[in-house]
Amino acid sequence: MPPRKKLSDLDAGRAIGWLQDGVAARQVAQRLAVAPSVIIRLKQRFHATGRVQERQHSGRPRVTTQREDRFIQRQAMQQRMATANIRQRLQATTNTVVEWSDDPKPLTQLWLACKASSPRNNPDCKSPSSSPSLVHSTCEAATSEVGSGVVYR
Structure with missing residues (x-):
């Protein structure tokens, strides 16, 4: 929808x-x-x-779109060991800046379940204040290569 x-x-x-x-x-x-x-x-x-403006929403504003998220997920599932290639393709196609961090979790854990559930119910989701390396909202993503993670800003 x-x-x-x-x-x-x-x-x-x-x-x-x-x-x-x-x-x-x-x-x-x-x-x-x-x-x-x-x-x-x-x-x-x-x-x-008495106002027509919407109220401000809490949380970090999204940087990647839902389409870019699906692109990352699809690439991670097709080529599980090609994190550098995924980063380069994302930057080439969408001009989204991708930086490295030291988070060893696999990128395939960025599934929609992380977005759909609250941080309390899903250990892979962390609140912005508890994690220095953040993906656009509340989920952390990293690569399947130990020691090199991806952070989207």
Whole structure:
């Protein structure tokens, strides 16, 4: 399922203005080409907080996209011992900067289970404060070669 389309602050303000002028939420959604649930949520947030901006979210911002994550996983599964090649291909195709660390865990442990579970339930996931070498969110990844790991920034 693709991620939700986020309204810009300008569009959110326009939507609230239209809603206050008496335009139905469905019509506002059609004008902005979004789902009606987006407008309903925006309206509820505006009535609760008086603001149209989303609140800040905790955690480290993502650097790699979901597509880049899948690329890394696919390459790691196809060529389990070719970490340097994976790093070079990722840099060549996406211009994502990849640096080395000293984490001996295999790169194949970067599976989605690490992202889906909380750090308490999965020992391979660590909170950003407890680990100096971080992948874009909360999971650490490394190579199958002992002593050379990969850190994505």
